Amino acid sequence: MKCKEINELLSGYIDGVLDERERSLVEExxxxxxxxxxxxxxxKxxxxSLSSLEKEKPPPNFLNMVxxxxxRRFSWKKALNKLFVPARIKIPLxxxxxxxxxxxVVFILISSPSQKPAPLQPSAVAGKLMEEEAFLSREMKVTEPATFFGARPAAVARGPIEETAVFAGEMGTAEPSTYMEVRSVTYRRGAEKxxxxxxxIEPEVNYAEGLNRLGASVHQAKLKGLREIEMPETEKKDKVRKSSTLAQVKELVSREGGKIISVEEEAVSPQRITVELPFDRYESFLNKLNELGNLQQTGAGPTGKDNRPIRVRIEIISR
Amino acid sequence: MNEEVIEGAERARKDTDLVRAFLAGDKVAFDRLVLKYQNRVFNTCYRLLGNYEEANDSAQDIFVKVFRSLKRFRFESSFSTWIYRIAVNTCRNKLRSLQYRYRRKMIRIDEQKDPEEESYAIEIGDESQSPVKELERKEKGILIQKAIDSLPEGQKTMIVLRDIEGLTYDEIATVTGLNPGTVRSKLARGRQKLRKYLRGIN
Known part of the structure; x- marks a missing residue:
């Protein structure tokens, strides 16, 4: 065995803690x-030298110091305890x-800039918005989420208005029907006008053209692998008519330099489209829209106090 | 040997009696434990920390900890190894916090190891053969303490517990939580290193 290994055993050898084999190796x-x-x-x-080192002793008053x-420690602890006596109920971490x-979370939500209330609008608009909110948030008849014509729960969030429109279809046992309703609409108050x-619209308007469109959309639904559902003939016609009017409205919007914010295309009645138009094109848009059917304004018109784009929601209703 | 064992058992019995008395509300029992162990605890602290004031502070701290945690003493190990464990842990924490503070002050012998190891040893050797042959006990003690200070923490603990405090391998294993084999090898390495440092003065 090498000296190095023996050296490592010498300490144990002195203390007599080596086993028999190691001890004889070292001795040999x-x-x-x-x-x-x-x-x-x-x-050794x-x-x-180590064991002969003088034992360092604590100061004579060591016990007093302790x-x-x-x-000090316990009086401080007592003071603390007194201070927190009422709060000594154990709360799980x-x-x-x-x-x-x-x-x-509450703090973040409150301080989030997107949630800060916008400046107050003119009272007429604000009042209208509140009415609208009350109307739209009304709970309507809802069953399971629809798969009809690929209708999906649609979430629309544009600009200051935040809508969550969930469509649902109600399937009858004998004859499938096609009710699609807005389940809930959330408005952010103080939004722009x-x-x-x-x-x-009249039933005859663009019937033939609309039928082609329906055919196309049914075909698309098939391509998407969605369920094809029988529709009563009258409802088919109704849908065709309105989809064609909708197409015309869309075209009109783009001609007037506006943009489409959201379309609730799958809803049978009423069909809605939300668009945004430049302020100065609003009047001509209204005139042209009036040619498509009988146009009625259900709320207040533009206030004309600023030149911001105007948001318009059009409901297409067949007579 | 047999007498030592009996004596140890007797001591342990007395310790546990004192602990029980303290737990029963006898505050004097605590004082008796302090008086009984203060020298051992203090010396251990001093050897581990290498500084009288720090040792004094730590030793007081240890007895405060003992006072506070005696209610958790389970009578499974002896009171002696239990208090040594508190002492070793307290000093280890102290050393770690002191390391930064005393980085500049402490003269580590092992820092001079590589290029100057020989010259350092010779320097001590020269002194031992010179007119300073009769190094005063205290001066020798200071040198030994410096050598202890220079050891790595683990080896230092082994040396202090075994060669200064005289604990057995098993007791050291209980105090440090290491197995006896590790205690043996750490101790052997610490002793070898120490022997190199002390070559000149032996």
Whole structure:
């Protein structure tokens, strides 16, 4: 065995903690290796130096010092305890965490700039908006989410108005019907002005053209692998008519330099389209729209106090 | 040997009696425990920290901890190893916080190891052979303490507990939570290192 390995065993050898094999190895090596024997002697001398070190003693008043420290600590602790006596109810850490998270969320929501109320609108518009909110948030007849014609729960969020329109279809057992309703509409108050129009259309208008459109949309639905559902003939016609009027409205909007905000195309009755028009084109848009059917304004018109784009919601209703 | 064992058992029984008395509300029992262990605790602190004031502070701290945690003493180990464990842990934490503060003040012998190890050893050797042959006990003690200070924390603990405080390997294992094999190898390495440092003065 090498000297290095023996050296590592010398400490245990001095203390008598080596096993029999190790001890005999060390003893055998020491008989022949002078260097390792010297090393052992040095090591023993070092240990002797250590054990002969003077014992450092604490100051004579050590016990008093401990007492003082205890008093200081416990009187401080007592004071703290007194201070917090009423609050010594144990609250689970989880509950504290949940409460803190809730406070944080509320704080973030309150301080979020998107939620800050906009400046107040002219009272007529504001009043209209409140009416509208009340009307639209009314709970309507809803069943399971519809798959009809690929209708999906549609979330529309544009500009200051935030709508969540969920469509639902009600399937009769004998004859499938096609009711689609707006389930809920959420308005953000104080939004910009919104004009509500109703366009009453005649049954004959563009029937043939509309039928082609319906065919196309049924075909599309098939392509998408969606369920094809039988529709009563009268409702088919109604849908055709309105979809063609809708197409015309869309065309008109683009001609007048406006843009389409949202379309509730799958709703059978009433069909709605929300558009935004430049302020100066609003009048000509109205005139042209009037040619498509009987146009009625259900709410207040534009106030004309600023030149911001005008938002118009048109309901296409068949007579 | 047999007498030592009996004596140890007797001591342990006395300790547990004192602990029980303290837990029963006898505050004097705590004082008796302090008086009984203050020298050992203090010396351990001093050897581990290498500074009288820090040792004093830590030793007081240890007895405050003892006072506070005696109610959790389970009588499974001896009171002696239990208090040593508190002492070693307290000093270890202290050392770690002191390391930064004393980085500049402390002269680490092992820093001079590589290029100057020989010259350092010779320097001490020269002194031992020179007119300073009769190094005063205290001066020698300071040198030994410096050598202890220079050891890595783990090895230092082994040396202090075994070679200064005289604990057995098993007791050291209980105090440090290491297995006896590790205690043996750490101690061996610490002793070898220490022997190199102390070569000149032995």
């Amino acid at each position: 090596h020491l008989r022949t290796c002078r260097l390792c024997a010297e090393e052992l002697a040095h090591l 001398a070092s240990l002797k 007492h003082k420290r205890l008093e 989880e509950a504290v965490a949940v409460a803190a998270a809730a406070v944080l 919104m004009i509500e129009l109703a366009l009453l």
